[in-house]
Amino acid sequence: MNNNTGFVKAQWEATSEIGHMKKIENYQGISYRQLPKVDLHRHLEGSLRLDTLIDIARISELTLPLKPGLRALVQMQPNDPLTFETFLSKFETLRLFYLSPEVIARVTREAVADAAADHVRYLELRFTPVALSRVRGFALGEVMDWVCESAREAEQLFDVRTRLIASVNRHESPSFAEEVARLAIERMNKGIVGLDLAGNEAHFSAEPFADIFRSAKSSGLFLTVHAGEWAGAESVRFAIENLQADRIGHGVRIIEDANVVALARERGTAFEVCVTSNYQTGAVASKHQHPIVKMLDAGLRVTLNTDDPSISNITLSDEYRLACEELDLPRQKLYQLILAAAQASFLPPSEKHVLLGELRTKLIQIGYQESE
Secondary structure (H helix, E strand, O other), X not given: OOOOHHHHHHHHHOOOOOOOOOOOOEEOOEEHHHOOEEEEEEEHHHOOOHHHHHHHHHHHOOOOOOOOXXXXXXXXXXXXXXXHHHHHHHHHHHHHHOOOHHHHHHHHHHHHHHHHHOOEEEEEEEEOHHHHHHOOOOOHHHHHHHHHHHHHHHHHHHOOEEEEEEEEEOOOOHHHHHHHHXXXXXXXXXXXXXXXXXOOOOOOOOHHHHHHHHHHHHOOOEEEEEXXXXXXXXXXXXXXXXXXXXXXXEOHHHHHOHHHHHHHHHHOOEEEEOHHHHHHOOOOOOHHHOOHHHHHHOOOEEEEOOEOHHHHOOOXXXXXXXXXXXXXXXXXXXXXXXXXXXXXXXXXXXXXXHXXXXXXXXXXXXXXXXXX
16 A cells, blocks of 8 residues: 555646546537536546546555556546446446545535536436445445535535435345435435436346335435446336336437337436447447437437546536537527426426526527527
């Protein structure tokens, strides 16, 4: 632990922090950065700044490998294979850094701050208590309290509505999910609004979690399930019918089955689409083949989100630019996606109404006409 050669190498390679605020081009006179935004699918564990990781490593005397360097370990690189295995491997290094309550509070605060800097007006930040607790064996309830307290403080400090979603992984024991669900229900008054099932859907079924999720929903939590990302449309059907999901994380492969599309449309299920992430994980063959426009044309409720902004090295503004300039999404459709995200939020109706009013006011100021 005392040999910091690897850390020094990583520090010199870190020329800018992960998730830095890039220059965002204007589109028809509108700056993407200035658009009011809603992000419903952003993982805390995929939102860590590179300079923060370096700072934690220095303070904790955490040795990092000389090769391939810290950036390559925690962020997708141009030559990385575009597979979910590669993408998920970045979390293996990130999980080494959750070394104290102060670190967990700091990365939570910074995740909210980075969202606010990108003009996100409402954020649902999901976090995985098991991942945050593992290195030092923290109690799950304590970890959840640290995130709740820091998010609440950051919400006030950076003026961005922030709610939390507790996430569990398919590849881990359902007993963890049961405990996290119970603890999340106990903390609904601290900002936790939902429960999420994430992880490798290609190799692990959601079936062992069905009873846990249905019970959580009956207790008042909203549900979102990663499905139709690395497995086919049937995964989406299962999440809707058996887990009673309110929203689907990603869900891009639903387009493969017209019957599942009809089911989701009938149920009003919302989809948390993350274009860059879908490309980097191999869920779609190329950015230009992303089915977001087809999903919209099919009448599905679609929202646009970041997923893991530090791993992908993006902001939500980048995703807006990508959708408009590379996927030919009309500007008015983008505005409608922003409002759709607010409609699909896990806020109570009164707060949702206020948020929608604020977003509409801002969008009208920049030229949005809702009748179009």
